[in-house]
Each structure stands twice: as structure tokens, then as C-alpha cells.
Amino acid sequence: MKKLSKELCRSLEFRLFHTLLALKGILMVLAIVLVLSSEEISTVKPCELEEVLVSLSVSNTLPCKYDAIKNESTCIRNWGISLPVLILLTFLLILNFIWIPKYNGISIFIRFAGIIVVGVLAVLYAGIMIYFYEKVLDYKEKQMDTNYVEIKTSMIARLQESYSSDNVTSGGAISNSWNRFFIEYDCCAINQVKGTTNDFDSTPWCTTAGTCQSTASQIPKTCCNYVSEDDYGSAPNTCHSSVSPGTFKYNCMIPIKSLSVVHIEEWQVSLLRITLLTIGTLEITEFIIEGMLLSLYICCIRKKVWPE
Known part of the structure; x- marks a missing residue:
């Protein structure tokens, strides 16, 4: 009966070890998938809208969908990279226990210590993975599509507050950014310009001081078709003064959406x-299986049936 008990202890240990090996194999595949998927998300082309809105001093929280998840994916990837290393070390440790089944005081201690360390790490990574899962789920549930109405309202308010010159360099920093924005993204104003009455009417450029206030221009020269930072100053009067159809650009909500x-x-x-x-x-x-292993060790040792 005692011999049978020893064989039973050894058999149960080997079965649990083989179960752990199979589990580690599955975890290795999943860890690789995690690293690749988080890396792919973290390296996608960044949302350019946020950078543009910041340059125009237009406030908007996470203007692009899944921005928060993209930012979080870098941290997830870093944790994911460490996971295959841990799995491989644990895999080799278990193989060592199976291939070299020496049962003495030292080997029992090594088994105990090894299983406890591996179990603690399993709990740690379980907590980290579930923590990131809940964060990603929370971001996804709270994430809404880009609110263009809010962005449009903020842009109009900022334009009317800070646009003071149709010169790329002589206005304030924000005003200069607006002019560069008009040139770089080939657009003009927020609402579509249809004539001499437009979004610029309430700006300091038209109400306080500037070529609009002196009626020399109705829209900025930077709004005219085919101009660059080098030649916008020579834009035709038919564009910025007369606002003739076909001479100026479309509204800036078009590039904003793109x-x-x-x-x-x-x-x-x-x-x-x-x-x-x-x-x-x-x-x-894995933690549960390792707990079963520890229980098996304690049980067999207490009954004095552990294989020697």
C-alpha cells in the first residue's frame, strides 16, 4: 500500500507537470499574439487631427477614435514582451523536474520554491492582463466617434478670438498657425465662404486692425487658390478682395475630417x-494547478509516502 501511494504521488505530480507544460505552450502562442497585436496598434499612423488642433490652440479631448487604446498599447506590448521570456524559463524548469526526478531534501525544497515563485508570477501577470483588459474595454465603451460639431464650434470660437492678420509671420503665434493651416491643408475658414460675409467678419483682423478692417480684403490672402508661403502676398484681388467664386478654397472642415x-x-x-x-x-x-502541486507535496510528505 505504501509503494502504491508513492507511485500515486509520482504519477499525480507528472500529470500536473504535463498539464502545466501544455498550458505554457498555449500561453506562449497567446503571448506572441499579444505582442504582435499591441505592436501593430502602437505603430499605426498617428491621428494628425490632435496635432493640428493643438497648433491652432483648439481644445478637444481625444479627437480621434481609439487614441486612448493606441497610447495604452505601448505599455501592453512591453509587458507582453516579458511574458514569453517568463514562460520559457518556467517551461525549462518544469522539464528539469520531469527529466531529473531526484527526490531528496534539496530537490523537494527546489520544487517548493520553484512552484511558489512561478505561482506568484502567474498571479501577478493574471492581474496585469485583466487590468489592461478592463482598461481597453472601458476605453472602447466610452470612446465615441469624433465629435465634429464640437470641433467646428471650438474652431470658429478660436478663429474669431485670435485671428489678427493674414500675414504668415506678422500676426500672433496662433494667427500665424491659422494662416499656415490654410496654406498647408488647402482650405479657408470653418464654414464655406460664399461671399464677403463669412467667418472672418468677427475676427480682430476685421474688427480691430488689419487689411480686412480697412476693407482691402474680405478673406485672407492665404485662403486663395494655388498660393504658398512664398507667394501668398501676391494673391489676386479677385480672390481676397472681391471674393469671386472659384478663386478661393473650400472650408477647413473637409481636411479636418480626413x-x-x-x-x-x-x-x-x-x-x-x-x-x-x-x-x-x-x-x-496555472496558479490553481500549481496550488494543487503544492498541496500534493504537503500531503505526500506528511503521510511519509513521498518517493525517495
Whole structure:
């Protein structure tokens, strides 16, 4: 009976070890998927809209969809990179226990210590993966499509408050940014310009001082077609003074919408969430199996049936 008990202890230990090996193999595949998916999200083309709005001093929180997830993915990737290393070391440790089944005081201590350390790390990574899963889920649920109405309202308010000159360099910093924005993104004003009455009427450029206030211009020269920072000063009067149809650019909401294009696909976010949740769940499963191993050791040692 005693011999049978020793064989049973050894058999149960080997079965649990082999279960852990299979689990580690699955975790290795998932860890690689996690690293690749988070890396892909973190390196997508950044949303240019936020940078443009900042240059124009227009406040808007996360103007592009999934911006928060993109920012978080770098941290997820870094944790994901460490996971395969940990899995490989644990895998080799378990193989060592299986291939060299020496049962003495030192080997029992090494088994105990090794399983406890691995179990603690499993709990740690389970917590980290579930934490990131909940954050990504929270970001996804709270994330709304870009609010163009809010952006448009903020841009109009900022333009009317800070636009003071149609010169690229002589106005204030924000005014200069508006002029460069008109040239670089080939646009003019926020609402479509249809004549001499337009978005610039309430700006300091028209109400306080400037070529608009002196009626020499009705829209900025930077709004005229085919001008650059080098030649906008020679823009035709038919454009900036007479505002003749066909001589000026379309409204700036057109490039604003193109700048907010989402470069992160829905399936990428779903894959990241599923991988995080699965890894977290399997790490908890691993911890349970390692707890069973420790219980087996304690039980067999107390009954004095541990194989020698």
C-alpha cells in the first residue's frame, strides 16, 4: 500500500507537470499574439487631427477614435514582451523536474520554491492582463466617434478670438498657425465662404486692425487658390478682395475630417481584448494547478509516502 501511494504521488505530480507544460505552450502562442497585436496598434499612423488642433490652440479631448487604446498599447506590448521570456524559463524548469526526478531534501525544497515563485508570477501577470483588459474595454465603451460639431464650434470660437492678420509671420503665434493651416491643408475658414460675409467678419483682423478692417480684403490672402508661403502676398484681388467664386478654397472642415481617419480597425481592438482576457484566465488556471502541486507535496510528505 505504501509503494502504491508513492507511485500515486509520482504519477499525480507528472500529470500536473504535463498539464502545466501544455498550458505554457498555449500561453506562449497567446503571448506572441499579444505582442504582435499591441505592436501593430502602437505603430499605426498617428491621428494628425490632435496635432493640428493643438497648433491652432483648439481644445478637444481625444479627437480621434481609439487614441486612448493606441497610447495604452505601448505599455501592453512591453509587458507582453516579458511574458514569453517568463514562460520559457518556467517551461525549462518544469522539464528539469520531469527529466531529473531526484527526490531528496534539496530537490523537494527546489520544487517548493520553484512552484511558489512561478505561482506568484502567474498571479501577478493574471492581474496585469485583466487590468489592461478592463482598461481597453472601458476605453472602447466610452470612446465615441469624433465629435465634429464640437470641433467646428471650438474652431470658429478660436478663429474669431485670435485671428489678427493674414500675414504668415506678422500676426500672433496662433494667427500665424491659422494662416499656415490654410496654406498647408488647402482650405479657408470653418464654414464655406460664399461671399464677403463669412467667418472672418468677427475676427480682430476685421474688427480691430488689419487689411480686412480697412476693407482691402474680405478673406485672407492665404485662403486663395494655388498660393504658398512664398507667394501668398501676391494673391489676386479677385480672390481676397472681391471674393469671386472659384478663386478661393473650400472650408477647413473637409481636411479636418480626413485628418481624423481611424487607422485602428475594430478587429484589432477585439483581438487585443480577447488575448488579454484569455491570458489572464489561463494564468489563474496555472496558479490553481500549481496550488494543487503544492498541496500534493504537503500531503505526500506528511503521510511519509513521498518517493525517495
